Amino acid sequence: GENVEQHPSTLSVQEGDSAVIKCTYSDSASNYFPWYKQELGKGPQLIIDIRSNVGEKKDQRIAVTLNKTAKHFSLHITETQPEDSAVYFCAASRGGAGANSKLTFGKGITLSVRP
Amino acid sequence: KAGVTQTPRYLIKTRGQQVTLSCSPISGHRSVSWYQQTPGQGLQFLFEYFSETQRNKGNFPGRFSGRQFSNSRSEMNVSTLELGDSALYLCASNQGAGYGYTFGSGTRLTVV
Numbered sequence: 630g631e632n633v634e635q636h637p638s639t640l641s642v643q644e645g646d647s648a649v650i651k652c653t654y655s656d657s658a659s660n661y662f663p664w665y666k667q668e669l670g671k672g673p674q675l676i677i678d679i680r681s682n683v684g685e686k687k688d689q690r691i692a693v694t695l696n697k698t699a700k701h702f703s704l705h706i707t708e709t710q711p712e713d714s715a716v717y718f719c720a721a722s723r724g725g726a727g728a729n730s731k732l733t734f735g736k737g738i739t740l741s742v743r744p
Numbered sequence: 745k746a747g748v749t750q751t752p753r754y755l756i757k758t759r760g761q762q763v764t765l766s767c768s769p770i771s772g773h774r775s776v777s778w779y780q781q782t783p784g785q786g787l788q789f790l791f792e793y794f795s796e797t798q799r800n801k802g803n804f805p806g807r808f809s810g811r812q813f814s815n816s817r818s819e820m821n822v823s824t825l826e827l828g829d830s831a832l833y834l835c836a837s838n839q840g841a842g843y844g845y846t847f848g849s850g851t852r853l854t855v856v
Contacts, residue, residue, distance in 0.1 A: 663844055672748075672834050672847035673787070718787065730775070731800050732845065734787040 631656040633721050635735030642709050644744050652719035652735050653701045661724030662702045663732070664693060667716045677704070680724065709742045716740075746770065748848035750835050756854045762823040765851045769816050769837030776818040777845065778810060781832040790833075793818055825855045 632655040642648045654662075660681035665673035679686045679693045679702065686693050690709075695702040706713055716739050720732040749768040757763050769776050777800075778790040789802040793812035810820040816837075822829055832852050836845040 665847070670849070672836075672849045675844045675846065678844050720787075730792055731777070731789045731802070732779075732787075733789070734779075736786045 631659060631721055631733040633719060633733050633735040635719055635738055637738060638736065639739045639741070641741040641743060644709060644711060644742050646709055648704075648706045648709050648713070648740055648742075650704045650717055650719070650738050650740070651701060652703070652721075653699075654721040654733075655700065656721065656723070656733075657700065658723050659721040661722045662693070662695060663720050664691075664704050665718045665720065665734075667718065667737070673718055706740075709740075711742050711744050714740055714742045748835055748837050748846055750833075750848035750851050752851060753849065754852045754854075756856060757825050759825055759827060759855055761825050762821060763825060763853060764819055764821050765833055765835075765853070767818045767820075767835030767837075767848060769818070769835075770846055773837035773839055773846075774816050775838050775840060776812055776816065777836045778818070778820050779834045779836065779847075780804075781834055781850070782830075787834070790820065822853075827855050829853065830855045 635652045663678035666676045667673045677691050677693050679695050690707045692705040716737045718737045719735045722732045751766045775794045777792040779787050781787050792800040796812045807823045812818045832850040834850045836847045838845045
C-alpha cells in the first residue's frame with residue numbers, strides 16, 4: 630500500500646521567514662496530494678491540494694510543488710506568522726472513488742514560528 | 745454552511761464496554777470517512793461510506809464498525825473496548841471523487 634513520509638518532524642522559523650515541508654510517497658498511482666493544518670483541539674483543516682497533472686499551485690502565502698518523477702511534494706509557506714504555528718500533515722491518495730479514495734497521511738510536522 | 749459535526753466531543757469508557765460515535769457531514773456531501781488519530785500511529789484510515797454503503801475499509805479489527813444513514817449521517821461503533829483504542833476519532837466528508845475532504849473536530853475517546 631501507499632507509504633507517505635514527512636520530513637522534518639519539527640521545524641522552527643523566525644517570523645517573516647519561509648518554511649518548507651517535504652513529503653515523499655511510494656505509490657506511483659497516487660494522483661491527489663492535500664496538505665492539512667491541525668491546531669490544538671481541532672480537526673485537520675485542508676489548506677491546499679494539488680493533483681498530479683499540475684506541477685505547482687499557489688494560494689496567497691502558501692504554495693505546493695509536486696515532482697512526480699521523484700515522488701515527492703512540498704509545502705512552502707512564505708512570510709510566516711505566529712498563527713502559522715501548528716501541526717502540518719501531508720497526504721496522498723489515488724484520488725478516485727471507492728477504494729481509491731482513502732488518504733494516507735504522513736506523521737505530521739510541528740511548525741513553530743518565533744515572534 | 746455548517747461544517748462536519750461530531751458528537752460527543754469527549755468520552756470516557758471502561759475496558760470491555762462499547763461506544764458509538766456520531767458524524768453529521770456537510771449538507772450535500774454523500775461520502776463520509778473515519779480516521780483514528782494517535783500520537784504513535786498518526787492518522788489512520790478506518791472506513792469510508794457512500795450512499796449507505798461501505799466502499800473502503802482500513803486495517804482495523806472487526807470490533808470497529810460503522811454505518812451510514814439515508815441522510816448521509818454516519819456512526820461508528822467500537823465494541824469490547826481496549827486501552828489501545830484511546831484516540832481522537834475524526835470524521836471527514838466530501839462531495840465525491842476528486843474533491844478534498846473536510847474534517848470535523850473529532851471525538852476524543854479515553855478508555856480506562
